[in-house]
Amino acid sequence: MPVDDAELPERFRGQLTFSRGATEGGRRLPVIDLGASVFAPEEASEGRVFTRDYRMAVSQRDALATDTGEIELASALDARMRSLLGRSLRLRSVAAGSCAGCEAELTALGNVVFDMARFGIQFVASPRHADGVVISGVVNANMRDALEKTYEAVPDPKVVIAVGACAISGGVFHDSAQVVGIPDSIPVDLWIPGCPPHPLTILDGLLRLLGRIE
Amino acid sequence: MSTPSFLPVANRRCVRLADVPVLRVDDLAEELARSSGDATRIVSLFGTAETPHTLRLIAVVARDDAGELGVASTMVNRIYPAISTRFPQAGRFEREIAEQCGAAPEGIGALKPLRRHAPDHSPSDWDVRWVGRDDYAFDSVSGEEVHEVAVGPVHAGIIEPGHFRFQAHGEEVLALEIMLGYQHRGVERLLETSDRLRATLVAESLAGDSVIGHTSAACGAIEALARSRKSPRGQAIRGIALELERLANHIGDLGAMAGDVAFHPASAYLARMRGECLNLLMTISGNRYGRGLIRPGGTAFDIPSDMAGEVVRRVERLRDELAPVLRLLFDAASVQSRFDGVGVVRSDDCIAHGYVGLVARSCEIPRDVRHDFAYGVYRFAQIPVAQAWAGDVLARALVRRLEIQRSIEFVIEQVTSLPRGAPLVECGRLQGGELVVSLEEGWRGEIAHVVVTDENGNVRRHKVTDPSFHNWPALAGAMTGNQISDFPLCNKSFNLSYAGHDL
Numbered sequence: 001m002p003v004d005d006a007e008l009p010e011r012f013r014g015q016l017t018f019s020r021g022a023t024e025g026g027r028r029l030p031v032i033d034l035g036a037s038v039f040a041p042e043e044a045s046e047g048r049v050f051t052r053d054y055r056m057a058v059s060q061r062d063a064l065a066t067d068t069g070e071i072e073l074a075s076a077l078d079a080r081m082r083s084l085l086g087r088s089l090r091l092r093s094v095a096a097g098s099c100a101g102c103e104a105e106l107t108a109l110g111n112v113v114f115d116m117a118r119f120g121i122q123f124v125a126s127p128r129h130a131d132g133v134v135i136s137g138v139v140n141a142n143m144r145d146a147l148e149k150t151y152e153a154v155p156d157p158k159v160v161i162a163v164g165a166c167a168i169s170g171g172v173f174h175d176s177a178q179v180v181g182i183p184d185s186i187p188v189d190l191w192i193p194g195c196p197p198h199p200l201t202i203l204d205g206l207l208r209l210l211g212r213i214e
Numbered sequence: 215m216s217t218p219s220f221l222p223v224a225n226r227r228c229v230r231l232a233d234v235p236v237l238r239v240d241d242l243a244e245e246l247a248r249s250s251g252d253a254t255r256i257v258s259l260f261g262t263a264e265t266p267h268t269l270r271l272i273a274v275v276a277r278d279d280a281g282e283l284g285v286a287s288t289m290v291n292r293i294y295p296a297i298s299t300r301f302p303q304a305g306r307f308e309r310e311i312a313e314q315c316g317a318a319p320e321g322i323g324a325l326k327p328l329r330r331h332a333p334d335h336s337p338s339d340w341d342v343r344w345v346g347r348d349d350y351a352f353d354s355v356s357g358e359e360v361h362e363v364a365v366g367p368v369h370a371g372i373i374e375p376g377h378f379r380f381q382a383h384g385e386e387v388l389a390l391e392i393m394l395g396y397q398h399r400g401v402e403r404l405l406e407t408s409d410r411l412r413a414t415l416v417a418e419s420l421a422g423d424s425v426i427g428h429t430s431a432a433c434g435a436i437e438a439l440a441r442s443r444k445s446p447r448g449q450a451i452r453g454i455a456l457e458l459e460r461l462a463n464h465i466g467d468l469g470a471m472a473g474d475v476a477f478h479p480a481s482a483y484l485a486r487m488r489g490e491c492l493n494l495l496m497t498i499s500g501n502r503y504g505r506g507l508i509r510p511g512g513t514a515f516d517i518p519s520d521m522a523g524e525v526v527r528r529v530e531r532l533r534d535e536l537a538p539v540l541r542l543l544f545d546a547a548s549v550q551s552r553f554d555g556v557g558v559v560r561s562d563d564c565i566a567h568g569y570v571g572l573v574a575r576s577c578e579i580p581r582d583v584r585h586d587f588a589y590g591v592y593r594f595a596q597i598p599v600a601q602a603w604a605g606d607v608l609a610r611a612l613v614r615r616l617e618i619q620r621s622i623e624f625v626i627e628q629v630t631s632l633p634r635g636a637p638l639v640e641c642g643r644l645q646g647g648e649l650v651v652s653l654e655e656g657w658r659g660e661i662a663h664v665v666v667t668d669e670n671g672n673v674r675r676h677k678v679t680d681p682s683f684h685n686w687p688a689l690a691g692a693m694t695g696n697q698i699s700d701f702p703l704c705n706k707s708f709n710l711s712y713a714g715h716d717l
Contacts, residue, residue, distance in 0.1 A: 141331075
């Protein structure tokens with residue numbers, strides 16, 4: 001999906017990057033970490049601007065941090081995984097200490113506008129039926145066990161997708177005593193920044209994971 | 215309030231904390247019990263550490279039909295005689311006080327936790343214990359054919375986590391107990407200890423479908439404490455954003471309810487139309503939920519005249535597209551028969567338990583902050599209060615339908631008559647030693663942010679009471695006597711906030 005076709009409005013806050021001139025002269029810049037960003041308008045200050053580019057999903061956590069403004073977008077799963085999941089990806093949603101904003105955008109993916117079902121992607125009612133887990137929210141103490149049990153209940157091979165600032169870094173709650181974070185026992189295959197990420201940002205990430213977009 | 219024990223307050227008007235009456239706890243309980251005869255309800259009742267060994271309880275009460283708010287307080291030790299023995303409506307709040315402040319109200323038996331976290335607002339000298347996840351004891355019904363159904367925290371759909379424990383006899387629900395707390399993130403401590411911008415961002419992330427509602431309420435409190443001049447244009451834009459948020463949620467909810475009774479055409483159309491409302495918020499603020507828009511002093515984005523023209527065109531088109539879809543939904547006999555008589559909330563329970571918002575208006579209790587405690591643009595532009603009477607799923611759907619129509623008219627009217635001036639004005643330092651009650655009619659109901667400052671003007675306590683805090687028990691009560699298979703529909707007809715409750 002070409003960026004321009006999305007017709008996102010002028011004020012839409014997509015990728016946060018450095019303004020022109022801020023990266024010249026080889027100056028060392030404070031890194032922009034899209035995983036920690038909550039995409040507040042105030043973050044566009046001191047040489048930073050928001051673009052309307054909604055493509056921000058990556059395969060490694062550290063790919064969200066940039067000192068040039070360029071980020072390497074998510075790559076596809078390997079050939080074996082693509083052959084298993086590429087045309088039929090069943091996902092289990094776990095909201096683990098969220099505000100429900102990310103879940104609302106995940107729900108929107110199923111409507112007639114975004115229609116993820118046309119790509120073979122759907123959400124299922126049991127981890128036993130799923131190929132992967134979509135994590136939203138900070139992962140707090142009260143949801144940690146439920147998240148781990150859900151992950152363990154998904155048969156192999158499986159994928160894990162972290163959606164939103166809270167899942168990636170704790171977001172605006174990052175130093176709250178309640179935040180545990182995604183446990184190390186759960187490896188993440190796709191990181192989708194935003195607060196909440198626009199449905200197109202999520203969909204673009206999922207399609208890159210499945211090798212439908214390069 | 216007519217009683218001298220409560221200090222009258224107005225929505226978003228500060229009072230000195232020193233002027234708030236301090237009663238003996240028994241007298242406070244007595245006053246509340248006496249006032250319950252005229253449908254007085256608790257807006258919020260919470261604790262704040264007064265000294266290292268004393269807790270101040272602050273009670274904010276309302277008489278909606280008189281448009282009156284009152285506040286009183288009491289000082290308690292860790293063990294104190296429970297208020298809810300005399301005024302049961304205080305029960306939920308005392309559970310919260312026990313959990314947040316480590317208090318031990320006496321006379322009501324062991325208190326179950328609400329959110330299952332360690333106390334974070336207790337007086338520093340108190341020796342506090344807390345009930346964790348594993349210690350929650352569910353009630354049960356005994357009987358040979360009674361079985362227990364447990365749902366959650368992870369639910370079938372893409373939805374927030376919560377635990378529902380049903381006691382069922384065949385298909386019939388005998389009792390439903392709801393355990394929440396899975397979305398607890400520590401909102402109040404962050405609101406109290408963060409700088410102004412971060413606190414605003416926390417308010418935006420309190421409940422992701424009520425960004426405008428909660429942020430407007432939080433900013434309303436800060437602006438009152440800062441004696442900030444109001445921006446009429448900013449207030450109008452806030453009203454427009456709040457009504458767009460109401461529209462997005464009501465349209466989405468009707469679509470979800472249609473889906474739950476397998477009426478898919480309406481569910482498909484309405485899901486798209488919900489997106490139209492979110493896209494309008496995105497046009498104005500850059501974010502589909504309006505994040506970035508509401509800031510202390512007004513709104514950070516303006517609606518210039520060409521954008522206003524576009525907004526009107528899009529809202530008029532939405533209105534024209536919605537009408538036939540809503541007729542399709544409400545005229546279908548299959549939909550009516552599924553919605554009718556399910557999940558009834560009785561008006562006397564509403565008064566006894568202090569339910570608010572949509573749930574109250576659906577059983578003929580016309581509580582609406584925009585009318586009863588008018589603030590901002592609602593002092594100038596009245597939206598008629600929508601009501602239904604049966605208190606069932608159909609009534610909650612009808613109230614949404616009415617409010618959709620009224621919010622659309624309001625948005626068109628306001629966008630075409632925005633007052634002049636800057637949408638954002640300065641908001642300076644906070645006054646010290648004051649208390650303010652900031653109420654907002656979020657799309658679910660009354661959002662309350664009660665803020666208390668210390669002598670230096672720092673926020674000492676920022677209490678949030680979401681409408682869902684009042685209304686979750688209504689869902690539990692409404693399911694009694696219903697078929698368990700009607701639970702998803704009933705749950706969606708309330709669509710309460712887990713995050714708003716759990717903070």
